[in-house]
Amino acid sequence: MSGAKSVQLTYLEAIRQGIQEEMRRDPDVFLLGEDIGVYGGAFKVTAGMLDEFGERRVIDTPISESAIVGAAIGASLMGLRPVAEMQFADFITCGYDQIVNFAAKCRYRWGAAVPMVIRAPSGGGIHGGPFHSQNPEAWFTHTPGLKVVAPSTPADAKGLIKSAIRDNDPVLYFEHKALYRRIKEEVPDGDFTVPIGQAAVVREGRDLSIITYGAMVHVAREAAEALENEGISVEIVDLRTLAPLDEDTVLASVRKTSKVLLLHEDTMTGGIGGELAARIAQKAFEYLDGPIVRLTAPDTPVPYSPPLEEAFLPNATKLVEAARSLARY
Numbered sequence: 001m002s003g004a005k006s007v008q009l010t011y012l013e014a015i016r017q018g019i020q021e022e023m024r025r026d027p028d029v030f031l032l033g034e035d036i037g038v039y040g041g042a043f044k045v046t047a048g049m050l051d052e053f054g055e056r057r058v059i060d061t062p063i064s065e066s067a068i069v070g071a072a073i074g075a076s077l078m079g080l081r082p083v084a085e086m087q088f089a090d091f092i093t094c095g096y097d098q099i100v101n102f103a104a105k106c107r108y109r110w111g112a113a114v115p116m117v118i119r120a121p122s123g124g125g126i127h128g129g130p131f132h133s134q135n136p137e138a139w140f141t142h143t144p145g146l147k148v149v150a151p152s153t154p155a156d157a158k159g160l161i162k163s164a165i166r167d168n169d170p171v172l173y174f175e176h177k178a179l180y181r182r183i184k185e186e187v188p189d190g191d192f193t194v195p196i197g198q199a200a201v202v203r204e205g206r207d208l209s210i211i212t213y214g215a216m217v218h219v220a221r222e223a224a225e226a227l228e229n230e231g232i233s234v235e236i237v238d239l240r241t242l243a244p245l246d247e248d249t250v251l252a253s254v255r256k257t258s259k260v261l262l263l264h265e266d267t268m269t270g271g272i273g274g275e276l277a278a279r280i281a282q283k284a285f286e287y288l289d290g291p292i293v294r295l296t297a298p299d300t301p302v303p304y305s306p307p308l309e310e311a312f313l314p315n316a317t318k319l320v321e322a323a324r325s326l327a328r329y
Helices: 011-025 049-053 065-077 089-101 103-110 137-141 154-166 216-228 247-257 272-283 306-312 316-328
Strands: 006-010 029-033 058-060 081-085 117-122 147-149 171-176 184-188 200-203 208-212 234-238 241-243 260-267 293-297
Touching: 006 011, 006 154, 011 029, 011 049, 011 154, 011 171, 011 184, 029 049, 029 065, 049 058, 065 081, 065 089, 065 103, 089 103, 089 117, 089 137, 089 171, 117 154, 137 147, 137 171, 137 241, 137 272, 147 154, 154 171, 154 184, 200 216, 200 247, 208 216, 208 247, 208 316, 216 234, 216 260, 216 316, 234 247, 247 260, 247 272, 260 272, 260 316, 272 293, 293 316
Parallel strands: 029 058, 029 081, 081 117, 117 171, 147 171, 208 234, 208 260, 260 293
Antiparallel strands: 006 184, 147 241, 200 234
């Protein structure tokens, strides 16, 4: 990407641009989902696509996630590359059986490629309540055969959606709703991809590592700046891909700083943090100078009330407090 011209894009615009470029590049790519055509999508990610690509490639579906997923699987088995939208990630449960018991296992069972992407707008911070704010990514990282990505920046959002569309296996693409219009940065103009399965060290540090992904990367950056003023140097690893995990980058950071804080917006029990903690304990235990710490949402539904949602979500204040305690250990 070095030397390329760049353009300022929001997270939402970057996703849209990545999809548009892939549809122009490959006529087998098409979109399906609820209200994605005439309306342009609930969050306007697909705005303008119906006009450019027509109703055969931008398909408004009934309100039936199981039908959307089933149609996407069938189309992918026939050689097309569907990009299916769940209007909210929470509704992916309606297609759960088809995703984990069929799409994920086709290659293993009989060598069939299932080149489909499921876009899943996820996360809180928008006062959406318990049915429109969940982070269900960990449900799928447990299923062999699925790839799971969760970009935190516009550049990664564009690069990963392009990689996901080109991949010959099913990819779940979790895009955080609170980032859509809040995050803007220079994104290389033109064709580039971000490899699936590759984490990024987005901030170098000496004293402790924060391992995170999605919207929490920005929380980690805010906390790291505050901690820098207190003389605590924080390294931040953005996982970017949750399945397969980039274990090497995580372990290298832990071995460098000897202290690790695992941060995610998802609830604690069964979250990605637990898997990371187990791998770190098994493969980097002798490098640790303190306990492996997790900061997550509590094990409750996501509250609708704005003050309760604020109390529920991890934030920079909570993270600074947890990091201070770990740094003193």
